[in-house]
Amino acid sequence: MTEIEGDAVPAPVRQGPLYRIVRGFLRPLVRLVYRPKITGAQHVPMRGPVILASNHLSFVDSIVIPLASPRPVQFLAKSTYFTGTGFSGWVSRTFFGAIGAVAVERGAGSQAQEALDAGRRILDAGNAFALYPEGTRSLDGRLYRGRTGVAWLALTTGAKVVPVGLIGTEQIQPVGAKLPRVRPVTVRFGEPLDLSRHGQATSGRARRAATDEIMAAIHALSEQELAGVYNETPPQGALAKLADRVVPRERI
Numbered sequence: 001m002t003e004i005e006g007d008a009v010p011a012p013v014r015q016g017p018l019y020r021i022v023r024g025f026l027r028p029l030v031r032l033v034y035r036p037k038i039t040g041a042q043h044v045p046m047r048g049p050v051i052l053a054s055n056h057l058s059f060v061d062s063i064v065i066p067l068a069s070p071r072p073v074q075f076l077a078k079s080t081y082f083t084g085t086g087f088s089g090w091v092s093r094t095f096f097g098a099i100g101a102v103a104v105e106r107g108a109g110s111q112a113q114e115a116l117d118a119g120r121r122i123l124d125a126g127n128a129f130a131l132y133p134e135g136t137r138s139l140d141g142r143l144y145r146g147r148t149g150v151a152w153l154a155l156t157t158g159a160k161v162v163p164v165g166l167i168g169t170e171q172i173q174p175v176g177a178k179l180p181r182v183r184p185v186t187v188r189f190g191e192p193l194d195l196s197r198h199g200q201a202t203s204g205r206a207r208r209a210a211t212d213e214i215m216a217a218i219h220a221l222s223e224q225e226l227a228g229v230y231n232e233t234p235p236q237g238a239l240a241k242l243a244d245r246v247v248p249r250e251r252i
Contacts, residue, residue, distance in 0.1 A: 034172075038188075048126055057166055065187070116252065119153050145251075163190035165220075165223070167187075
């Protein structure tokens with residue numbers, strides 16, 4: 001069982017000096033205050049494209065993962081974090097940019113594909129990219145079914161996928177809490193998954209099978225109860241429910 005590695009030498013990335021300053025300041029501070037239990041960090045490849053696929057319990061997950069990872073990692077964040085005005089808007093833009101966030105519009109359809117394309121650009125540049133296959137955070141602590149965008153990215157770019165299990169982050173900043181609390185947190189990195197055997201990214205069956213493998217690995221690390229459904233509002237109306245059962249649409 002290890003803490004955050006401070007001596008690892010990551011591959012060069014394009015983050016600016018502010019990213020390195022914030023990361024260099026926050027990592028030892030987090031280690032001192034929270035004393036996180038981090039296992040399996042050696043499984044994260046130090047060079048080349050890699051996807052960190054994690055469960056999602058709290059807003060702070062997007063801070064915990066970059067600080068726990070032995071190499072710099074980028075992730076997607078709501079564009080509203082970058083469009084605020086005044087001093088608070090400046091603080092938000094500066095902070096999220098400094099920890100490696102990339103602004104995207106949230107939504108389905110074309111917006112979801114645009115987010116995946118942003119992730120692909122990060123991976124094509126040889127960087128590490130973190131995402132949550134569940135799509136949004138779990139409010140009841142269960143692990144929800146994974147959306148296939150993570151598999152599309154892995155099969156399109158050839159990137160290995162490192163599953164990540166977060167435990168206890170929902171206690172640091174529960175829903176509605178304005179300030180983080182000091183609570184125990186565990187970050188578990190699993191062995192890299194090579195999903196190429198499932199087939200091409202153009203195959204819906206391959207994307208689904210690869211996503212299920214990723215979620216099984218996350219489940220083994222997080223030890224959460226399985227929800228067995230997507231984390232979304234259920235379809236409304238009898239016809240919509242019937243259509244979703246007869247011809248289930250792919251969630252990306």
